Every structure is written in structure tokens, then in C-alpha cells.
Amino acid sequence: MVELLAAADAETFGRGTGVAWLAYDLSVLGALVAFACVRHAKYSLRFRLIWLLMAAVSLGGVGLWLANAVALLGIRVPDAAMRYNVALGATGLVIAVVGVLAGLLISGRTPQLPRLVVGGLTMGLGIGLSTFLTLDALRVQGSVDESLGFIAISVLVSMALSTATLWAAQVVRPVWLRVVASLMFGLGVVAVYYTAVAALEFTIDPGSRIPSGIALFDLVFPMFVIGALGLTLPITAVLIAPDRRDSAEPNRPAQPVGAR
Known part of the structure; x- marks a missing residue:
């Protein structure tokens, strides 16, 4: 008779909390770069779509998807091999950026x-x-089920996080406030991710064959390198782009000399 292991045997921080902190740092960095790109998009007509695309890649691709993928490295299920479906993961990446x-x-x-x-x-x-x-x-040796209740909560939290993030991207101007908003975005991503993780219910069958797919590290490591290198483009663009805030308001009436 095959022994089945319960869902409680899945360890969310099975490889320590360092992985979780790395994922959080990625979320914060991606958000910080995205806020800067949105700020430039606000005052740029010709390159607005390009700025917003860079912001979407920074926020959705790095700050969300890559951070979640890195956090997955911390999950460990004793006595069970884990694999990753690349097609589903890539679909999640595209949806994050497009969303x-x-x-x-x-x-x-x-x-x-x-x-x-x-x-x-x-x-x-x-x-x-x-x-x-x-x-x-x-993918594990056995099956992975999801709790619809936790999934619904995760989606609601993600909607609240998204609305707050869009508002902050529009109204927050000082750099230090953008840093605070980025830190809050990272906490929001953590809340969405771990609520979704709580929805997972593992049923492990050690006697079954190893599932198809690739080892998660084999996917995350190259994506981490690509994501880190990919952020250099928007960061460089933000550093060298001219400040268009003054020229973006040509219709603003000039005040008389000495007017307060």
C-alpha cells in the first residue's frame, strides 16, 4: 500500500527565509524602477508607451512574476521530487506584464x-x-489541489494592491515617498503570494514516478540573471532621460514679476 503524505508536510520556508527576503527585494526594486518610468511617461508624449512598457516589465515581470518564482524556491516537500511546467510559468509571466x-x-x-x-x-x-x-x-509526486476560498482572497488582495499602486504611481512625487510606496508594494506582493500558497494542498505519493518538467532552480536562475540585466535598460533610461516636467506645462499662465 502506497503511503500518502498530508498537505501539512509541505514546508513554505523549507530552505530558510533568505529566499523570501530575496523575493521581497526583487518586488521592491521592480516597483521602484516602475514608479520612475511611470513618472517619465506622465510628461512624455512621444515615448509614453515605451515608458509604460518598461514600467510593466519592471513591475509585472520582475516585481511580481520573478519575485514569486524566486519565492517558490523556498518551498520544500520532503520525500518528493518537484518539477515546474515551463509553459504555464511563461504564460503567467506574459499575463503579469500585460495586466x-x-x-x-x-x-x-x-x-x-x-x-x-x-x-x-x-x-x-x-x-x-x-x-x-x-x-x-x-508538479510533485502525487497531486496538488487548490482551495478556492484562498484563491478568491488572493485575487481580492491583488486588486486592492493594484489600485493602491496605480494611485501611488500617479500622485507620489518625492523620491523618498516612492521608496516607501515600493516597500509597501513588496509587502502587498508577499500577501498575495503567501495567500495563494495557503491555497495549495499537496498529496504526496512517494511511489509514483517523477513528474515531467524541469527543476525550478534551472528555470529561476537564468530568469533571475535575465531579469537583473533587463532592469538595466529602464534604470539607464531613467538616469539619462531629461526632466520634462517644466516643458510639459506650456499652457500654464506665467505669473507677473513679483507675484506671489
Whole structure:
């Protein structure tokens, strides 16, 4: 008779908390770069879409998807081999970037509550679906089931996180406040991810064959390198791009000399 191991045997921090901190740092860095890109997009007409695309890659690709993938390295299931479905993982990456880009486009340049809500819901659905697909790509010796209740909570949290992030991207100006907003975004990603992880229910069959797919580290390590190198493009663009805030308001009436 084959022995089955319960879901409680899956260790979320099976390889220590260092992996979780690395994932959090990626979320914060991706958000910080994205906020800077959105700031430039606000005052750029010609290159607005390019700035928003870089912001979507930084926020959705690195700050969300790559951070979640790195955090997955911390999950350990004793006496069971784990593999990763690359197709599902890649789909989650694309959805994360597209969802963030859609949210940024819908929310517009200036804070408008209806657009922020619609953009936040759109972006939140993308983040929630991406997180679900990233976790659903896990394969173990046995089966992995999901709790619909925790998945629903995760999606709701992702919607709230997305709406707050879009609002912050539009109204936050000082650099130190962007850092604070990025730290809060990282905490939001942590909440979405670990709520989704709580939805996973592992049933392990040590006697079954090793599942198809690749070892997670074999996917995450090259993606980590690519993501780190990929951030150099928006970071370089932010550093060398001219500040368009003054030229973006040509219609603003000039004040008389001496006016207060």
C-alpha cells in the first residue's frame, strides 16, 4: 500500500527565509524602477508607451512574476521530487506584464477615481491570475489541489494592491515617498503570494514516478540573471532621460514679476 503524505508536510520556508527576503527585494526594486518610468511617461508624449512598457516589465515581470518564482524556491516537500511546467510559468509571466500595462493605460495620466478603479481591477485580475498560474505550474509526486476560498482572497488582495499602486504611481512625487510606496508594494506582493500558497494542498505519493518538467532552480536562475540585466535598460533610461516636467506645462499662465 502506497503511503500518502498530508498537505501539512509541505514546508513554505523549507530552505530558510533568505529566499523570501530575496523575493521581497526583487518586488521592491521592480516597483521602484516602475514608479520612475511611470513618472517619465506622465510628461512624455512621444515615448509614453515605451515608458509604460518598461514600467510593466519592471513591475509585472520582475516585481511580481520573478519575485514569486524566486519565492517558490523556498518551498520544500520532503520525500518528493518537484518539477515546474515551463509553459504555464511563461504564460503567467506574459499575463503579469500585460495586466500591469493594461492597468497603467486605463488609469491614465491624472488621478480619476473611475479609471483608477477599472485599472486596478484589470491589473489585479492579471496579478492574481499570474500568481495562480505560477503556483499551478508546480508538479510533485502525487497531486496538488487548490482551495478556492484562498484563491478568491488572493485575487481580492491583488486588486486592492493594484489600485493602491496605480494611485501611488500617479500622485507620489518625492523620491523618498516612492521608496516607501515600493516597500509597501513588496509587502502587498508577499500577501498575495503567501495567500495563494495557503491555497495549495499537496498529496504526496512517494511511489509514483517523477513528474515531467524541469527543476525550478534551472528555470529561476537564468530568469533571475535575465531579469537583473533587463532592469538595466529602464534604470539607464531613467538616469539619462531629461526632466520634462517644466516643458510639459506650456499652457500654464506665467505669473507677473513679483507675484506671489
